[in-house]
Amino acid sequence: MSIFSKKKYYIDMRNNQKEALILTVKPQGESNRLITYITKEDGICTSLLYGGPKSKLRSLVSPWNFGQIYLYNDESKNSSKITDFDVKKYHPSFRENLYKTMAANVATEIVITTKCGGSSQECFTLLNGFLDGLDLLSEEHSKSGLIRFLWRYLGLLGIQPQNFTCLKCDKAFFSGNLSQNAIEYKSGGAFYSQSENGFICEDCFKLMYDSSEKQFISKITSKAVVYLEATALLEPSVSRNMTLTINEIEQLKDFVFSLITLGVGKIKSLQSGIGIL
Ligand SMILES: [Zn+2]
Secondary structure, three states: OOHHHHHHHHHHHHOEEEEEEEEEEEEEOOOEEEEEEEEOOOEEEEEEEOOOOOOHHHHHOOOOOEEEEEEEEEOOOOEEEEEEEEEEEOOHHHHHOHHHHHHHHHHHHHHHHOHHHHOHHHHHHHHHHHHHHHHHOOHHHHHHHHHHHHHHHHHHOOOOOOOOEEOOOOOEOEEEEOOOOEEEEOOOOEEEEOOOOEEEEHHHHHOOOOHHHHOOEEEEOHHHHHHHHHHHHOOHHHHHOOOOOHHHHHHHHHHHHHHHHHHHOOOHHHHHOOOOO
C-alpha cells in the first residue's frame, strides 16, 4: 500500500457518510443518545449523538427519519459519532396516528431482533418501502400494509411457505387469472399445517385422521392464501389492489402475527399493541 492510499483510507474512516433510516433513540449518559439505524451497506449500526435537548441535530435524528448520515468514526477508540444528518423523509403522519406508530415499532423491532434477516440490502429496501407506504395510507389500508410487510419479511427469513397450492393434492386455491383480478376461489378454505409449513385443501383435510397433526393447524380462507401468494410472488400493486373485508383482514392478521412470532420469538411491541394493531 502506498503512502497516498494509506492517507486516503485514514480520511475515509474519519469522514463517513451514507443513507440511513433512524430506528431507535436511547438516552446515554446525561445528555447524549445512542442511535440505532439501518444502512443498505452495513445493516444495523449504532452511533453516539452528543448534545443537549436544544440541539438542532438531536431533533433531526428521530425514529423513522431517513436521510444522509454523517459520521466521525475513530477506530482506535472504537467509537462512532454522528456529526450531521440531512433528512430527506420525515414520515409526518406517524406522529398523529397511534396505529402507524405501533406498526412501525413492530417492523423496527423485528428488523433489529433478526439483524436484517441476514440480508442488509433487501431488508433496507423492504423496511423503507413499508414505512414510506404506511405514511401515505389510511389507517384501514395500513392494516393490510403491515400484513404484507410481515409476510414478505417471513420470505426474507426463509420461513415463508414455499408453495401456495395444496400440500397433499397440489391443487390451487383459485382458478382464473390473478394479475387481472378475475378469479374464483376454491370452496372450503385452506388449512395451514405448522409441521409442514404449507396449506391443505378441505378435501384433503377431511381425509386426515391423525389428531396430533391436526393440533397444529389453523384455518384461513382460500382468498387469504391467494392474497399471500400475490404478496410473495407478484408485483406489489396486485395484492395492494385486492380488496379485503374487515373480517378477512382480521383473520389474516392473526395468522401472519402467529407465524412471525413462531419464526422470530416474542415480539414486545406486537404484544403491547395487540388491542390497536
Ligand atoms: Zn388437497
